[in-house]
Amino acid sequence: MLNLRQISIRRGRKLLVRNVTFQAHAGQRVGVIGANGSGKTSLFALLLGELEADDGELGIDPNDVFAHVAQESPNSSSPAVDYVIDGDIELRKTEAAIEKGEASATRNDKKLHELYEKMEAIDGFTAESRAAKLINGLGFSTDDLRKPVREFSGGWRMRLNLARALMCRSDILLLDEPTNHLDLPAILWLERWLKRYEGILLVISHDRDFLDEVCTRIGHIENNEMNFYSGNYSQFEAQRAEHLAQQQAMFTRQQKDIKHIQGFVDRFRYKASKARQAQSRLKMLERMTLIAPAHADSPFHFHFAKPKKQPQHLLGLTDAALGYADNGEEIVLDNVTVNLMAGDRVGLLGVNGAGKSTLVKALASGSTLLSGERLLSKDTKIGYFAQHQLDLLTPDQSPLDHLRLYAPDDRESDMRNYLGRFDFSGERIFEPVAPFSGGEKARLVLALMIRQAPNLLLLDEPTNHLDLEMRQALSIALIEYTGALVVISHDRHLLRSVCDELLIVHDGIVDRFSRSLDDYPAWLKEQQDLQSAAAAETVDHEKQKPLVNKKQLRQEEAQRRQRLKPLTDKVREIDRQLETRRHALQTTENSLSDETIYTDPERRDELTDLIKEQSSLKTAIDALEWDWIEASEALENAN
Secondary structure, eight states: OOOEEEEEEEEEEEEEEEEEEEEEETTTTEEEEEESSSSSHHHHHHHHSSSSOOOOEEEEETTTOOEEESSSOOOOOHHHHHHHHHHHHHHHHHHHHHHHHHHHHTTOHHHHHHHHHHHHHTTTGGHHHHHHHHHHHTTGGGGGGGSBBSSSSSSHHHHHHHHHHHHHHHHHHHHHEETTTHHHHHHHHHHHHTOOOOOOEEEOOOOOOOOOOHHSEEEEEEEEEEEEEESSSSHHHHHHHHHTOOOHHHHHHHHHHHHHHHHHHHTTOGGGGHHHHHHHHHHHHHHHHHHGGGTTTOOOOOOOOOOOOOOOOOEEEEEEOOOOOBOOEEEEEEEEEEEEEEEEEEEEOTTTTHHHHHHHHHHHTTOOOOEEEEOOTTTTTTEEEGGGGGSOOOOOSSSHHHHHHHHHHHSSHHHHHHHHTTTTGGGGGOOOSTTOHHHHHHHHHHHHHHTOOSEEEESTOOOOOOHHHHHHHHHHHHHOOOEEEEEEEEEEEHHHHHOOOOEEEEEEEEHHHHHHHGGGHHHHHTTSSSSSHHHHHHHHHHHHSSOOOHHHHHHHHHHHHHHHHHHHHHHHHHHHHHHHHHHHHHHHHHTTTTHHHHOOOOHHHHHHHHHHHHHEEEEEEHHHHHHHHHHHHHHHHOO
């Protein structure tokens, strides 16, 4: 049990939280939310013993094991799978003790047997297969298991840090923004894993769908206080909205936001070319009526200026091959044809590395266009946001200096008011941006992009580093936006709110995703062995075939069996190996059940060999069972 009583935390002279009191028990999953800088990470530091409370009592069982994700990017030469297994400290200690005991000249067989029993109790013999499942679940390929950690990029190393934390058999798990370096498929896998976690989970996140799926309680830090709500994020939002609905000022702001969207709906809902966009905003309007009050006191209130020109055809790629030519031509996507028209609102889906950013770069500047045609209207004005642009800010210049480059004729008072809508106020607008947080830099880049009044927005993960309030403000601004947009995001709420059409980037192609965003997890599952598009095409082809005689049917059936034979043989061979090893394990364990083997000095070597054989057989059986599952799924999908 975790027990905080009247806890207060300060950083220097700044009070972060005061009088925090709450209890958490095994099985509870608590989402910790609040504005950036409100004290969420400091609370985690307190629990980990890295920070002391200024007041109050912290009640933690000294035997409880904490797990958290290291924020430092690892630079280890160890294989990825070994690095992840290192997260189970007790396992590594037990392995070291066994190795030391076996190498000792005066070894203690009874002690060794106890250590082997402990390995069995902590699932030590299945550690490698469990680590492999974690690594695969977070998006790595099987070939990555033995790859040295230092050969991965920074984002993939942070995924390994997450896998390492999950590998630890902890009582209390602390996760600070675990989805930041994950794509949507990995986030969906992590949600399923966390819902099975049996300990106490505390997670900081700005992803509302993730909080909805995982959390059973919400701890909200606001005005130096932490209040707790039962349920997930949507239930918290409804409870908080009910409380804030008593404030008249909230109604005024809410109605203003709704009026903007309603105006769009009223103008375009009966216009054929805009009907789909109008219906999308109408649905969002219905949802806004419920959720907007909870964000009425947000410091962010901004809108996109109406584009000066809105050509019907904005931008297109025809028969394009996209990729990189730095070290020889590397084609990432081929035969790409995309046409963006006025009012289009497109979301891009696909795993990390599939080519989503490559596509957006081709649209933005043509920098990844290897062949084909890129057609840009002379009146198209592109607003492009990507994470690398945060590094393009001039470190020694202030937000006001940056804004002057885009609005040299604006009065300083107008620029200060504009930056204030993005929560840059007071002396902050005159300070160099070098020490700004990732969230502040992202807000500034968005502010500069919006100020240019583009008629086409290309947004590559715009919500990274943004807190919940800023994400909500951005969603509302994009709903009102009258131009076209293309969005890459793992924030499902943003995609659901602002996109009318989804494109899927996979297997080197770009295709229309005909299902809803909620169907994406099911689609991903189908793609594990066989693309759903290829399967659908095969079914249609079979339906169109003319009737054939029995001889032809027999020939086709024989060809099918021949095609499936390698897969069938593989399943049968694994079955045979499993049967052999299970029989051998039973024989070994029968021998170990003989009590005399532990007391007879002359049978010491026999005992050691039997224990090693037992461990080896259990590891082999676990690996074979995993292979059998994969082989059986491959055979089923091929059928």
